[in-house]
Amino acid sequence: MSTGSISRPGRFHEVGFYRSDDEFRALIVPFVEEGVAAGQPVIIGYDDRKASLLRSWLHKPAAVTFIAGTSLYATPARAIASYWKMFEQHTAAGATQIRIAGDVPHEGNGGRFAGWDRYESAVNTVWDQFPVWSRCLYDVTTAAPRVLDIARRTHPRIVLPSGQFQDNECYQDHRDFQPLPSDPDPLEGSAPALEVTDPSAAQVRRAITSIGYGQVPDAVLEELEVGATEAVNNARLHGRPPVTARIWAASGRILVEVHDTGPGPGDPLAGLVPALAETGFRGAELWLIHMLDLDTALIRSPDGFTVRLAAGQAA
């Protein structure tokens, strides 16, 4: 165990576990206050309850950037991109250390954890160009065991309520990280409304529109059209034929799967790293999919790779 010098600038992704508001306070307040005292940008992405609790504990809450609402953590790729934009602005303004703390959605705080396991792993490298110190605090009284298991495997070090640090022996490098298996979607149990081999993206778009019409709002169908098009593009450009598209729709939910027989992307960060115009769009297909308002899962199996997109009423 080491007590680490707290104000040394650098890149850290650390986790803390708490059982009470007192422990939460001990884990978050010094982190924020020291950042503020050093003139460092501090960005907090908590829900309203935790944000107001933290505000009440701080000497100068106005010096801290609180991101309200759920937009910041809408999808893992959007969270990475939103923080990215803030980091660019702060470093351009001369910041040499940026501190962030936020809650990824999980069932214990009213969200869905699916996909956030990959986020927690990706954060170890995806912001490498920025001096980011990220402290992730989990409430062990509400987080499910599998969420805590992911938290333990994705943070190189653990911070204790005493302020001390522990090297995390459970940590898995992002290349070795084993994400959670995707839960099956209930619609997958029934026969798909459409199954088509080697379709054009346009055919899949037409099918989504006619099968999904009336099941979900049209804006959601538009999201699915974009997502399915990129999934077909990705399968054709990087996958192995044949490519199969399947569509299900029932009870206000729609599910689209695009499968190819290749092994899937080798990069564990695929879809999470911003593929913007200025960076030449490398990996733009999967990244665009992850930016949409859809439940997205990348599923590797012995028979190939599947991009699964779902929208509408919760499964």
Add this chain to the structure above:
Amino acid sequence: MLPTREVGLIPTIKYALTVNGMAVVTAPEEIDVTTAEQLRMALLEAGSHGHATVVVDMTDTQFCDSAGLGVLIRAHRRALGEGGELRLVLPAEGAVVRVLTLTRLDRLIPSFGSLDQALASVSASAAAPPPVPAAEVMLQASVEAGESGPVIVLAGEADQSCAERLGELIAGQLAGGTRQMTIDVSGLRFADSASVRTLVLAAKTLTERGGSLVLLDPQQPVARVLALLGADKMITIGEKTPTVQRLEHGEPRS
């Protein structure tokens, strides 16, 4: 004026048997539960005569309820299944246009400002013998000379399958050394990352020449993809004319 004949027992719905190989059905002034069934039968009959594409003239239609919308969407799906489509002729404004816009049916079913326009537009694809593969007619492009450089007009859907063709078209215009290019995308319903990549490449070339690429009136789904990919930082987004004026010129609305 087109020859019309009245269909069976449905006096209010007229059906011109063939125009350029397409059926034209004139919709009643009011489409509600009492007339929706008549419209359904007229559309069925039009389709059953081997005309995959059916033009529904709604110029004089003042009201259309959900039963009517259901009839239209089902007829459109049936027509798509046979390699054709439904085409709506709509007035520039009014309750029907509002309902179709609100329900976004106008994005699903191609719509036009005049009967002539609908027929002219259909003849290119639907008059061709067997159903034309979607990819080949998906993107329509034309080039006009503008005041400050070429204006490319795109309509339909742009994705990976036609990105190469789009790239060649743009490269052909860039070859002239132009510094300024405008692409009217108001008729473009869909663009994917491959086509946005093509546009960004053109924008880079034009920027290096000290000019710019201007996209006119992207529809919401296209604007969203441009923004998500950060392309709106490298391409100037401009406005053309209000929708109503476009309709008066008989361009597709969707």
